[in-house]
Amino acid sequence: MCGITGYIGYRDAYPIVVKGLQRLEYRGYDSAGIMMFDGETICVSKTKGKVSELEKITDLNEQAKKGNIGIGHTRWATHGVPNDVNSHPHNSMSGDLVIVHNGIIENYATLKKELISRGYSFKSDTDTEVLINLIEEVKKQEGCKLGKAVQLALTQVVGAYAIAVFDKSKPNEIIVAKLGSPIAIGIGKDNAEFFVASDASPFIEYTKDAIYLEDEEMAIIKLNKGIKVRKIHDDSLVDTKIQELQLSLEQIEKGGYDHFMLKEIHEQPKAIIDTYRGRMIPNEGIIRMAGVDDNIEKFLNADRIIIVACGTSWHAGLVAEYLFEDLARIPVEVEYASEFRYRNPIITEKDIVIAISQSGETADTLAAVKLAKSKGAFVFGICNVVGSSIARETHAGAYTHAGPEIGVASTKAFTTQITLLSLIALKLGKEKGTISKSAFHSYLQTLQLIPNKVEELLKIDEQIKYIASVYKDATNCLYLGRGFNFPVALEGALKLKEISYIHAEGYPAAEMKHGPIALIDENMPIFVIATNKGHYDKVVSNIQEIKSRSGKIIAVVTEGDVIVKEIADHVIEIPETEEAFTPLLTTVPFQLLSYHIAVMLDKNVDQPRNLAKSVTVE
Numbered sequence: 001m002c003g004i005t006g007y008i009g010y011r012d013a014y015p016i017v018v019k020g021l022q023r024l025e026y027r028g029y030d031s032a033g034i035m036m037f038d039g040e041t042i043c044v045s046k047t048k049g050k051v052s053e054l055e056k057i058t059d060l061n062e063q064a065k066k067g068n069i070g071i072g073h074t075r076w077a078t079h080g081v082p083n084d085v086n087s088h089p090h091n092s093m094s095g096d097l098v099i100v101h102n103g104i105i106e107n108y109a110t111l112k113k114e115l116i117s118r119g120y121s122f123k124s125d126t127d128t129e130v131l132i133n134l135i136e137e138v139k140k141q142e143g144c145k146l147g148k149a150v151q152l153a154l155t156q157v158v159g160a161y162a163i164a165v166f167d168k169s170k171p172n173e174i175i176v177a178k179l180g181s182p183i184a185i186g187i188g189k190d191n192a193e194f195f196v197a198s199d200a201s202p203f204i205e206y207t208k209d210a211i212y213l214e215d216e217e218m219a220i221i222k223l224n225k226g227i228k229v230r231k232i233h234d235d236s237l238v239d240t241k242i243q244e245l246q247l248s249l250e251q252i253e254k255g256g257y258d259h260f261m262l263k264e265i266h267e268q269p270k271a272i273i274d275t276y277r278g279r280m281i282p283n284e285g286i287i288r289m290a291g292v293d294d295n296i297e298k299f300l301n302a303d304r305i306i307i308v309a310c311g312t313s314w315h316a317g318l319v320a321e322y323l324f325e326d327l328a329r330i331p332v333e334v335e336y337a338s339e340f341r342y343r344n345p346i347i348t349e350k351d352i353v354i355a356i357s358q359s360g361e362t363a364d365t366l367a368a369v370k371l372a373k374s375k376g377a378f379v380f381g382i383c384n385v386v387g388s389s390i391a392r393e394t395h396a397g398a399y400t401h402a403g404p405e406i407g408v409a410s411t412k413a414f415t416t417q418i419t420l421l422s423l424i425a426l427k428l429g430k431e432k433g434t435i436s437k438s439a440f441h442s443y444l445q446t447l448q449l450i451p452n453k454v455e456e457l458l459k460i461d462e463q464i465k466y467i468a469s470v471y472k473d474a475t476n477c478l479y480l481g482r483g484f485n486f487p488v489a490l491e492g493a494l495k496l497k498e499i500s501y502i503h504a505e506g507y508p509a510a511e512m513k514h515g516p517i518a519l520i521d522e523n524m525p526i527f528v529i530a531t532n533k534g535h536y537d538k539v540v541s542n543i544q545e546i547k548s549r550s551g552k553i554i555a556v557v558t559e560g561d562v563i564v565k566e567i568a569d570h571v572i573e574i575p576e577t578e579e580a581f582t583p584l585l586t587t588v589p590f591q592l593l594s595y596h597i598a599v600m601l602d603k604n605v606d607q608p609r610n611l612a613k614s615v616t617v618e
């Protein structure tokens, strides 16, 4: 996820674009760049690091701030490490076309090969430089204008994009296009100025009139003339509605949500798709993941897998234990990274160590990675932040591609980590023959349906809000689950603790009778996961045990459940799915519940006390 912004009009473009980039920094801050055009000269400035680093460079160069046209970018690296050269904007080989891009061009390698055979050379490792040269090549071959060239080039592209393109020979125009990544266009009075951005925050103080492009649409923005929006594939004109922006600046920075946490909860359907996009092809029965494919023998011959992680990532590791053992029949141990490194663990060269970390910077996990490497294990990293320390330190790995997670309480990181781990477990299960071909196909089809089911689940927000209002004053809560959903109980309790400061514990449901049952009375809310697969009957018995001690039961059940409905005080229904994938659904109501309780208690949801997003101390 990256942020793009642009301006064309009568004002100085530089301060508008740079301020816009600062507002979009939540989308990534690996590098920043800007192109300015003063009517004669294209001037591109770019650097690794935040927008503040970019400003240090442009402060030294008068030309870098000159002109009424500018496009800018703040990067969250996907293809190519975050360095100055890979930063956007990117010029075409002639230097006359300039692009900023948010997204991933999946077939960039094929396109690049073709362009190299036609004499193109590349400065960066990015997919974006391939796209701008493809546009240049199409423009040359077809003898067409920029708009047509962009359109034709995009029909050759597989992947996701929001782009803004400038052509020196068309100095009154900016072309934008969208598929998968957002883009908004702000419209100034009398078409005398236009703004382009990943969300409306960069231009909210200049205009309230905006157009949001839909997928597969492109817009040709012409100064003093107006905007034409077309469908990329069939060239038809789109009758676009101008929307009046209602939101405050602060809300817009959070994409219209009150808090980043809520936004990130709602981003999960897309984040899960982004995790499996290009890796899982259900119709062909394929899972591919370079980090695993390139080391497949190591995975297949491993004596065991040791997972190291902290916090929410550790909970995802616990889910993975069930996944790997069930689907691929590989023994798994899940370790708190902080404990692992301090107890002289027995690790051999036949062990695979998987380190899971959203930030990729957690000090304990990083130290565990180094320890495992020093003992000869093959170490695989699962990180969200591209180019992070753990991603660099591990022998191989895979990114979750969840996009920046800003809320301190991890939400989409958890579900995307589980998605990625499911893909690996399924792939190994298939390769080892521990799951049949038909079961493998069926798992893939089912996993593909999860994002829609999460989307459905998010619609029960009002019901969760009501349950939150009933239990917000509790001082202690229990979360219970079994099998695949035991880790979800732990995660549910952690979410409640960290943002609402209510004491909560997660337990395997059957363990309750070995101690915690003593806590139960009529004031104790107990959240129980009782989905219809796995140990349903046993969990129902556990619920009966709670009921006989007057505990309040809030049960997460599968749609259509009748038995638990009779006993529980409240039921939250999740859509039907494979048992192995239920954690991707059962966790969502608990995220929403913690969120609403924290809001009702007036807590700082996004920055809870004493916590930080990335824990870089031991």
Ligand code: F6R
Pocket (backbone or CB within 6 Å): 310, 311, 312, 313, 314, 356, 357, 358, 359, 360, 361, 362, 365, 408, 409, 410, 411, 494, 498, 613, 614, 615
């Ligand atoms: C909980 C939370 C933390 C992190 C933990 C590990 O909501 O965010 O428990 O999960 O600090 O962080 P990463 O995954 O960045 O290593």
